Amino acid sequence: xxxxxxxxxxxxxxxxxxxxxxxxxxxxxxxxxxxxxxxxxxxxxxxxxxxxxxxxxxxxxxxxxxxxxxxxxxxxxxxxxxxxxxxxxxxxxxxxxxxxxxxxxxxxxxxxxxxxxxxxxxxxxxxxxxxxxxxxxxxxxxxxxxxxxxxxxxxxxxxxxxxxxxxxxxxxxxxxxxxxxxxxxxxxxxxxxxxxxxxxxxxxxxxxxxxxxxxxxxxxxxxxxxxxxxxxxxxxxxxxxxxxxxxxxxxxxxxxxxxxxxxxxxxxxxxxxxxxxxxxxxxxxxxxxxxxxxxxxxxxxxxxxxxxxxxxxxxxxxxxxxxxxxxxxxxxxxxxxxxxxxxxxxxxxxxxxxxxxxxxxxxxxxxxxxxxxxxxxxxxxxxxxxxxxxxxxxxxxxxxxxxxxxxxxxxxxxxxxxxxxxxxxxxxxxxx
Numbered sequence: 493x494x495x496x497x498x499x500x501x502x503x504x505x506x507x508x509x510x511x512x513x514x515x516x517x518x519x520x521x522x523x524x525x526x527x528x529x530x531x532x533x534x535x536x537x538x539x540x541x542x543x544x545x546x547x548x549x550x551x552x553x554x555x556x557x558x559x560x561x562x563x564x565x566x567x568x569x570x571x572x573x574x575x576x577x578x579x580x581x582x583x584x585x586x587x588x589x590x591x592x593x594x595x596x597x598x599x600x601x602x603x604x605x606x607x608x609x610x611x612x613x614x615x616x617x618x619x620x621x622x623x624x625x626x627x628x629x630x631x632x633x634x635x636x637x638x639x640x641x642x643x644x645x646x647x648x649x650x651x652x653x654x655x656x657x658x659x660x661x662x663x664x665x666x667x668x669x670x671x672x673x674x675x676x677x678x679x680x681x682x683x684x685x686x687x688x689x690x691x692x693x694x695x696x697x698x699x700x701x702x703x704x705x706x707x708x709x710x711x712x713x714x715x716x717x718x719x720x721x722x723x724x725x726x727x728x729x730x731x732x733x734x735x736x737x738x739x740x741x742x743x744x745x746x747x748x749x750x751x752x753x754x755x756x757x758x759x760x761x762x763x764x765x766x767x768x769x770x771x772x773x774x775x776x777x778x779x780x781x782x783x784x785x786x787x788x789x790x791x792x793x794x795x796x797x798x799x800x801x802x803x804x805x806x807x808x809x810x811x812x813x814x815x816x817x818x819x820x821x822x823x824x825x826x827x828x829x830x831x832x833x834x835x836x837x838x839x840x841x842x843x844x845x846x847x848x849x850x851x852x853x854x855x856x857x858x859x860x861x862x863x864x865x866x867x868x869x870x871x872x873x874x875x876x877x878x879x880x881x882x883x884x885x886x887x888x889x890x891x892x893x894x895x896x897x898x899x900x901x902x903x904x905x906x907x908x909x910x911x912x913x914x915x916x917x918x919x920x921x922x923x924x
Contacts, residue, residue, distance in 0.1 A: 552748040556584055559633050560619040561641035563700045564692070565652040567733045568642055569760040569880050572619040574740075576883050577875050578753055579617045587615035587632065588888045595884045597622035600691055600699070605632040611892045620884065624702035626726055638747060639726050643697055643793055644733035646786040647776035651768055653692050659851040663693035670853070672768075676778040695785040709788050716788045723789070729800075730793040737813035742800060751812065755820050757827075757877045760847060761834060763855035827873035829862040847879040 560575055562568040579586045589597045590609045597607040603622040608615070614634065629639075654672045658664045666682040667675045675682055683693055685706055695705035701723055709716040723730065729746050731739035740754040771779070780787040801809050824832040834857035837846045847856040859877040861870065875883070 554582075554749055554753075555638055555747040556582060557616050557634050557637040558618075558747065559629060559637050559639045560617075561624055561639070561700065561727070562619055562621050563642060563644075564621070564696050565649050565656060566642045566644040566697075567736055567758075568621075570736075570756050570758055571642060571731070572880060573759055573876070573878070573883065574754055574756050575617050575619040576887060578749070580875070580887070584616035585612055585614065585891060586887050587618040587620070588612045588884055588891070589620055595881050596620055599623055600689065602702070603628050608632060609888060611895050611897050612888065620880075623700060626702070626722075638728050640729045640731065640743060640746070641701070641723075641727050642731040642733055642739065643790050646697070646783045646790055647771050647779035648734075649696070649786070650779040650783055651771055652762070653696060655762065655766060655854055656850050657689065657692045658853065661689045661692040662687055663690060673775060676775060676782060679782050695783050697783075697786040697789055701789070703785070705785060707785060709784050716785060719785075720789065720792050723793075730797065732794055732797045735797070737816050738801060738809055739797075740816060741809050741812045742797075742804065745804065751816055751819065754816065755823050755876075757820075757824060757859055758834070759858070759877065759879060761857050763834075763836060763857055766854045766856075823876070824859075827861070827876060828859045832859060834858065835860055842874070844874060844882050845877050845879065848881055 558575060560568075560571060562572055576586060578584075587608050589595060590607055592598070593607050597603050597620055599621045600623055601607075603625040605613075605628050607622075613632070615632065616634070618629070618633065651672060653661075654664055654675065658670055663679075663683045664670070664675065679693075684690065685694075691699040691705055695703075698707075698719065699705040701719065703719045703722075704715070707715045729739075729742055731743065733739075740756075741751075743749075744751060744754050836855050836857060837849055840846045840858050840860040842861050845858050845860055847858045849856055858879065861873060878886070
């Protein structure tokens, strides 16, 4: 055999052995360090995914334009972090709020493109809190943008809203002893339609989606049906917080991303002492009745979610979700130690990872780096657990520098400005 053919045969055998080795080792021992936006990939791209593309579907490039409607208290901060890190790795522009809006797009006002910082336009990715306005978003985002959002079971969501925004929402502040049970026993005694932050106390999902949160599906069932149609016209995927990993599998498939693109650390989680361990059934029924519009939205999109899982193949979606959880656990151990745990903000030494605390009565947890590290690996772990306010500020500084806009002389990741509480916007119409 000619020498050139011998060398080719040896190279082919070596490649085959390498591929076999990758498949055997799987994710347990293989880690790739890719310094592209300080990405750490703990999930081998050659690992066979359990949910292959649909038959007769050619391979697609990764989709790079995504608008995520970040609803309140639905695990949206974790999804946002996934999108922020993806954008950084691929050098994409992230739409970020103008400073007068702080870290949200002037919520609770209807979204306007004027709320977007000029240094972050035109964007590829949008993922900060806003009240949905289809015309404004479609005018801002490029053609072909994929729109996604996430919903949460309304009783669990309302318990979280009641605790988190207790110091900001007047309807909640009026309740004696901050009792959720007392509020739901007679919500009209405390609720005032139209007052500031009233949307946190009544049908918050419907409000975030651009709907009229004061409408009752019992009195006007056609309104709920119309709102559902509007959501279905725009959003390619409505994720469900209770099935977060399965939602990420569907998101990955929709966007043609790798599974390592949706690895995550849980963010903005409350401590056990700041939440109800279990919501009593009677309280849950009362919460759903008071938030009937949200309940109708959730029930519909929960059902459509599982129909979508069935079309993808429920068994393979569940296997891929399990692979995602296993890879995520390995990543957390690599970043935060052999026994990674969520810690109170006071116990987090790394300032960039200290989550904002909405009040003294609510403890928001976070992760901390195990030691004084440096380099791409440490930076990637830092981004994985970086809270919304710090990450938004960092991305804004980075994108302003990319455009040559003068920024304050502060380090990229050291000592970011402390998070500020949600600012009360001037009273006025809910429009632009």
